[in-house]
Amino acid sequence: MNIGHQILFFISTLGAFNGIILSLYLFLIKKRRSTAVIFLYILLLSLSIRIGKSVFLYFNPSLPKIYLQIGLSACFLIGPSVYYFFRSAMTKATHIPNSWKWSWGIQAGILILGGILVPYQTYPEIWNNIIVYIIYAQWLIYLIATGFLLKSVLKTFFTMPSTLNDTEKFWVMLFLGNSIIYLAYLLSFASIINGMYISGPVLFTLMLYLAIFFNLSGTKFEVTETAVKTEKRKIAATDAVVWIERLENAILGKALYKDPNLKLSDLAKAINISVHQLSQLLNDNIGKSFSTYINEYRIHEACRLINTNGHLTFEAIGYEVGYNSKSTFYAAFRKIKATTPALYKESAENAP
Known part of the structure; x- marks a missing residue:
């Protein structure tokens, strides 16, 4: 083994060894293990x-x-x-649901029974020609499912990365790192690119030390209520302009404000950003709460209808612009225009 191979062997084994140590730390030492940390432990141990x-x-x-x-x-x-790390991290799961336990139980059963009934030593052809294909297909399916979970975060990463918080950056690093490791193994398995097999261990070592760096710098692996409340980093002005334009296009183009059940999460999904980022954009950059922002669009449309559709009752106008009760419409109108719909109509009719 020449010096180059020795260095390569050292780097690769270092990642595997430290991965096992870190996974054992998460499992044995870390207090109050959350659901996300449990799956992170299994991931690190499996990868190692x-x-x-x-x-x-x-x-x-x-x-x-x-x-x-x-x-x-x-x-x-x-x-x-x-997949289940991101499911639990993004939903702040405090316990493992029964459906997850069933999924893991079935897969663990397949793994254990398959290993006992069809050992590699006795059936290498079955492992190399069938089982390995099942393993890589299963890995790919879960990666694709994880990509859908992270769709909005990944889109933000490739368009406006500066708006991501440290936890979201860690998520992107973990997902892309796993995807690249999978790709390295797949290309090697398919004999498409020679020398890719050892790339997986090297990439894992890099990913592992980046994860350690994130952890040492105080980054949380999952979203916590405290993190959401305390994070006050202002969105960059250039990014805010893009998002505000996208927000206005969604509000007006799709007339989303007319939906009486419209929620902050619905609007965030419509423009592909997180709920926290949209809330921050509205409060810090636009200077309005979600309800005030939506009410302004509704009352503006209500005023237009009052001026152009004299045959409509005020109650009908309120329902048309997104209010599900007359009292709610009147209260919002008074708050935005400092008058009632009737007085507004009378003033508009008497205007020269």
Whole structure:
């Protein structure tokens, strides 16, 4: 083994070893393990075992079959770990739902029974020609599902990365890192690019130390109520201009304000940003609450209808612009225009 191979072996094994140590730390030492941290522990341990097997196989092709089976079996847990980490982190899950337990139980059963009934040592052809395809397909399906979970965060990362908070940046790093590791293994497995097999361990080492850096700098792995309340970083002016324009286009183009059940989350989804970012945009950059912002559009449209559609009653106008009761419409009108609909109409009719 020359000096280059020695360095490559050291870097690769360092990541696998430290990954196991970190996963054990999360499991044994860290107090009050949240649901997200449990899945992060499983992810790190699974990746570390898979990476360790890759390193030793790369430098020792005659590695016993049992180690190959362990490495591929661990690979079967990577996809689910990634997906359920993000599910629990993004929803602030405090416990593991029964549906998740059933999903994990079924997959763990398949993993254990499959390993016992069809061991790699006895059936290498089945593992190499069937099982490995199932493992990579399952991993890919979970990565795609995770990408849909992170769709708005990923879109923001590629368009306005400066608006992401540290937790969201960690999420992007973790997802893209796993995707690149998967791609490295897939390209190597398909013999498309030679030398990609060892790239997985090297990339994992890099990803692991970036994760450690994020953690040491105080970044939370998941969204917490405290983090949402205390984060007051102002959105950059250039990004705010883009978002405000997108917000106005959605409000007017789709007449979203006419929906009496419109919520902040609905509006955030319509313009592909997080609820927290939209709330921050409205409060810090526009200087209005969500209700005030929407009411202004509704009352502006109500005034237009009062001026142009004399046959409509005030109650009908209120329903038309998005209010589900006459009293709510009157209260909002008085707050925005400092008068009642009737007095506004009388004033408009008497205007020269």
